[in-house]
Each structure stands twice: as C-alpha cells, then as structure tokens.
Amino acid sequence: MNEWKTEVPSHLFNSFYINGAWIKGSLENAREVVSPATGKAIFAAPMADPSQMDAAIAAAKHSFESGAWRAMSPQKRSLLMHRLADRLSERLSLAAKIWTAQVGAPITLANRLAPLAVLRLRYFADLAASFPFETERSTQRGHAKVILEPIGAAALIIPWNAALPILITKLGAALAAGCTCIVKSSPDSPLDAMLLAQCAHETGFPPGVINVVLADASVSSQLVASHDVPKVSFTGSAETGAAIASTVATRMGRFTLELGGKPAAILLEDADIENTMATLQQFSMPFSGQFCFSQSRLLVPRSREEEFVGAFVNKISDLQVGDPWDESTQIGPVLNERQFNRIMTYIEDSQVDGAEILCGGKPGAKPKGNYIEPTVIRRVSPRSKIAREEVFGPVVTVHTYDTVEEAIEISNSTDFGLSGTVFGNSETAVNVARRLRTGQVGINGMELTPSVPFGGYKMSGVGREGGPEGVAAFLETKAIILPP
Known part of the structure; x- marks a missing residue:
C-alpha cells in the first residue's frame, strides 16, 4: 500500500x-x-x-x-x-x-x-x-x-x-x-x-x-x-x-x-485476573514486542500458575496476526529478516534448554514479510539467554515463584532495569515496586505519560x-x- x-x-x-x-x-x-x-x-x-x-x-x-x-x-x-x-x-x-x-x-x-x-x-x-x-x-x-x-x-x-x-x-x-x-x-x-x-x-x-x-x-x-x-x-x-x-x-x-530492557510483570497472589490480563494483552508484546517497555517476562505465583497462565495464553492467542495496514491486525511483522532470524533463534534455543512453548513459536502464515506468531514459553530458567537478554519480538517467558522475595529476585536478575509492573493489592504492590531495580514501575496497569521520568538502572x-x-x-x- x-x-x-x-x-x-x-x-x-x-x-x-x-x-x-x-x-x-x-x-x-x-x-x-x-x-x-x-x-x-x-x-x-x-x-x-x-x-x-x-x-x-x-x-x-x-x-x-x-x-x-x-x-x-x-x-x-x-x-x-x-x-x-x-x-x-x-x-x-x-x-x-x-x-x-x-x-x-x-x-x-x-x-x-x-x-x-x-x-x-x-x-x-x-x-x-x-x-x-x-x-x-x-x-x-x-x-x-x-x-x-x-x-x-x-x-x-x-x-x-x-x-x-x-x-x-x-x-x-x-x-x-x-x-x-x-x-x-x-x-x-x-x-x-x-x-x-x-x-x-x-x-x-x-x-x-x-x-x-x-x-x-x-x-x-x-x-x-x-x-x-x-x-x-x-x-x-x-x-x-x-x-x-x-x-x-x-x-x-x-x-x-x-x-534496552527486560521488563517483568509480577502477578501477586491477590492480583485481579481480569484487569491484569487486559493490561498484559496490551503491554506484553505491543508492536510485536518491539518496544523497550514490553512486559516480556511474566512472574506468577506457583499456587495460581495454571489459572494465570491459562488466561494469559487465551488473551495472547486471540491477537490477530496480519497485514499492518489491516485495521483488525494487532500483531504485524518484525522489522527485518535479521531480526526475524534472531528471534527465532531465541525460541529454538529455549526448547533445547527444555522450555515448553504454550502458543506460537512459529513463523506467521504469510507468504511474504517477517511475521512471527505471538509466543508464550514457560519452564524457562531465569538464567537462560531468553530470560535474561532482550529478545525484542513477540515473545513472553513465564516464570513461577513460591515467595514474593523470590519474585523480586527473579525480576532483578537481569542486567537491565528499565520498566516493570506489579499486580495485586496496591499497598503490597507498591512495597514490591520499591525493591525492584528498575526505572519505572506500573501498579495494576501501565501509562505512557510525559510528566514522569523514564529511563533505567544498570545496562x-x-x-x-x-x-x-x-x-x-x-x-x-x-x-x-x-x-x-
């Protein structure tokens, strides 16, 4: 066009x-x-x-x-x-x-x-x-x-x-x-x-x-x-x-x-599932995950793993992949062939490490263009490359935790510290946010606003x-x- x-x-x-x-x-x-x-x-x-x-x-x-x-x-x-x-x-x-x-x-x-x-x-x-x-x-x-x-x-x-x-x-x-x-x-x-x-x-x-x-x-x-x-x-x-x-x-x-960034969305035990999923559908892989604030790691309590992950996969699976000029499209192509190959390598390497692909993980069904299906992967070690490095594509990794202390440790475990979110009781969520080594944290949502500073810790x-x-x-x- x-x-x-x-x-x-x-x-x-x-x-x-x-x-x-x-x-x-x-x-x-x-x-x-x-x-x-x-x-x-x-x-x-x-x-x-x-x-x-x-x-x-x-x-x-x-x-x-x-x-x-x-x-x-x-x-x-x-x-x-x-x-x-x-x-x-x-x-x-x-x-x-x-x-x-x-x-x-x-x-x-x-x-x-x-x-x-x-x-x-x-x-x-x-x-x-x-x-x-x-x-x-x-x-x-x-x-x-x-x-x-x-x-x-x-x-x-x-x-x-x-x-x-x-x-x-x-x-x-x-x-x-x-x-x-x-x-x-x-x-x-x-x-x-x-x-x-x-x-x-x-x-x-x-x-x-x-x-x-x-x-x-x-x-x-x-x-x-x-x-x-x-x-x-x-x-x-x-x-x-x-x-x-x-x-x-x-x-x-x-x-x-x-x-760069490797933002984490921390879902607390009492997170409201409807509000959380509505936010994550919008901010986990916007523009095919090619925004630095994309919430590309999902940290869920083990006690609610199946509920949270199931709801998230349903939301992500509903995203429409297609021609970016089509007004119904939510996931378009990634920038170029080099970026396409880089993202697919991350996905393939994660499987070698024993990760489980819950949805996506394949090139988009388009004859031309650099399309990748929106992808959710779990059973990912926090120390693996896909969990630590910025993929910059439509890929979210899922990590489970047993205690809030463990969630904070996983969130802080990468070399990046740009953005993040915490979902749950507001007072508890703010206390968690204070301990995250990241420049901006959204509580029960995200907002792109010019009035607050944006930037990162570490790399x-x-x-x-x-x-x-x-x-x-x-x-x-x-x-x-x-x-x-």
Whole structure:
C-alpha cells in the first residue's frame, strides 16, 4: 500500500533540513527503506556526507551562540513550541501511515499512539514557560543565585521503532531548556523526523535551532565525537550506547542513554485476573514486542500458575496476526529478516534448554514479510539467554515463584532495569515496586505519560527522559554567590 507516499512532500524523501533550509542529499550513498510486511523497498533515502554533517553541527552551534533560541524568553519559546504542536497535529494521520509503512507498526496502533507526540510536545511547551531556571538560596554571608543554563547544541539520535514519540520526548525537553539540536534519524525510519522538520519550517523556528540529517555509522560517529556538540541523547541498543558513552566521555561531554530492557510483570497472589490480563494483552508484546517497555517476562505465583497462565495464553492467542495496514491486525511483522532470524533463534534455543512453548513459536502464515506468531514459553530458567537478554519480538517467558522475595529476585536478575509492573493489592504492590531495580514501575496497569521520568538502572541506560528531569538533562548548573 503506497498511496501514503502521495501525501508526503516530495523533498522529504531526498533532503536534509540544515540551518532552516532543505539540502538535497545524494542518492549515490542511499539506503533502501524496506517494508517489513512485503520485504520490498519502498523508497531510497540519502545518507549525509561528512560535509553535510559538519554543516548541521555548525548551524546548531552558531544558532545557539547567537542567542536566537537560547536568549529568547521561555514564554516565547513555549509559544513557538505550541505552534509546532499545532502543525504536527494537522499531520497525525500521515505520521501514523509513515510509521506503518516504514517499520510495520499496525495502523490501528500507529493511529492510537501518534497523538502522544503532540501531547508530549505540548507538555514540554508548558514546562518551558514554568520551569525554575533561576532560584535563590541563603549562604553564610549573603545569598546565591542558582542558574540553570542550556548546555548548547545537542545531538538527538533516534531509533527506528517509535521514531516520532521518542524524537518529541528528546526535542521537547531540549527546546524547553534552550538548546539547539541536530536530529539523527535511523536509516530504517527516516521520514518521521523529516515530517517534524517540515512542521518546524512552517512554524518559523529560527534557522539552525532544529536540524535533521540521516547518516550511516561512520558519519554518525562524527556527530558523536564533535566538541561542538556538548550533549548527546541516544535511544537504542546497549552495545551502541556503551560505544557512544565511551566516545563522549573522552571529551567530557554530557550524555543521556535510554537503552534496552527486560521488563517483568509480577502477578501477586491477590492480583485481579481480569484487569491484569487486559493490561498484559496490551503491554506484553505491543508492536510485536518491539518496544523497550514490553512486559516480556511474566512472574506468577506457583499456587495460581495454571489459572494465570491459562488466561494469559487465551488473551495472547486471540491477537490477530496480519497485514499492518489491516485495521483488525494487532500483531504485524518484525522489522527485518535479521531480526526475524534472531528471534527465532531465541525460541529454538529455549526448547533445547527444555522450555515448553504454550502458543506460537512459529513463523506467521504469510507468504511474504517477517511475521512471527505471538509466543508464550514457560519452564524457562531465569538464567537462560531468553530470560535474561532482550529478545525484542513477540515473545513472553513465564516464570513461577513460591515467595514474593523470590519474585523480586527473579525480576532483578537481569542486567537491565528499565520498566516493570506489579499486580495485586496496591499497598503490597507498591512495597514490591520499591525493591525492584528498575526505572519505572506500573501498579495494576501501565501509562505512557510525559510528566514522569523514564529511563533505567544498570545496562538500561544513564539519565532520564520525560518530566522536569528530562529538561534538566539538557541544562548546566551555575551558582553566583553574592555578598550581603
């Protein structure tokens, strides 16, 4: 289904947005964007060359130093950000189609989640006008002003799976802080950021405040290594995040990393089965499990194992697998053949280790595309690869426990600590949540909200995005100590 392409301004397919202008890229070093649903290329996207990356960095640096955005009043920044949200809200239907076309998100899911981008942008626009950028404190001899200042030009490196909402989370916080930005999209989903750039261009942002480029690994490393980019915000794999941290640290740059996850849903003895299953059907493998917050481990008390697991398998088995453009589809394809093979290897290896597949475990019954049936596996050792590593696919493992202490230990047993849920008596569930080594925990449900911080412990990253903490990640602190 390529009708969506006629709705996209043609220059978004072959240009970068640098210093307030559209710069045409060369197709000599292009990257094909392939539909996960058909395995066919849908368009070719140019990759920036080193000079174009240099131009984007220079534009962001010059714009910051000129004060065009940094020195603007927070109230005026807020107004422009709201106008940007207005422009984006007019294109939400197209944004959802782009999401489905590039990475195979079911269109119903994309239509439901695309508005989150506008919601998040408006949240940060409001925060820009109310954030306490300057406060006073008493000292022994007088008082001090504590001033929070924007770091400078920031690199925002965006993943493929939820490009627009993640971009807005980073960009909204950076703009609210007063930073200028270089957005580096994933080659698998370049159009989301280009559409946002079109909205920014129409809004009338000062040149160089928002720059958008697409680049391969070598040119992207140029962005990460630049001394003119004092802040890097990255979402992606733990391996790439560690490499970025190492590079940025050598120049004492600042970085925020939102990396992988292995979230666990802990069902307590008194969990309400109807509410729990409704939540898990939605959040255990959304977008074929290709969200980092997917609740991919199910921890159930042994005394209610058959009841809980049976109900969960029934819910998962009801999920409709199919063409992501079909509005009835709930499970679409995974991103590409490499990811398909990786997920199937995890499933096959688990059987060698003695695990039991309760449903799924096979390729989807489609002649083309990277489809995998929604899969639930039990009798899995907490120490096995599938239980400890991020599969990033439509796979949930089931683990039984005898005591709450054991459930907490299993939940904390991986190298990740990004997200989790606890179901049961609210007071007891909160006490369990306090002991989980993870950055965000939902009690009897989950919510995707911009007002609270999101990020992880351990290998799940460094720093937080969302809420005031997300803005603070783009600020430096200065103390001016004054006499009486």
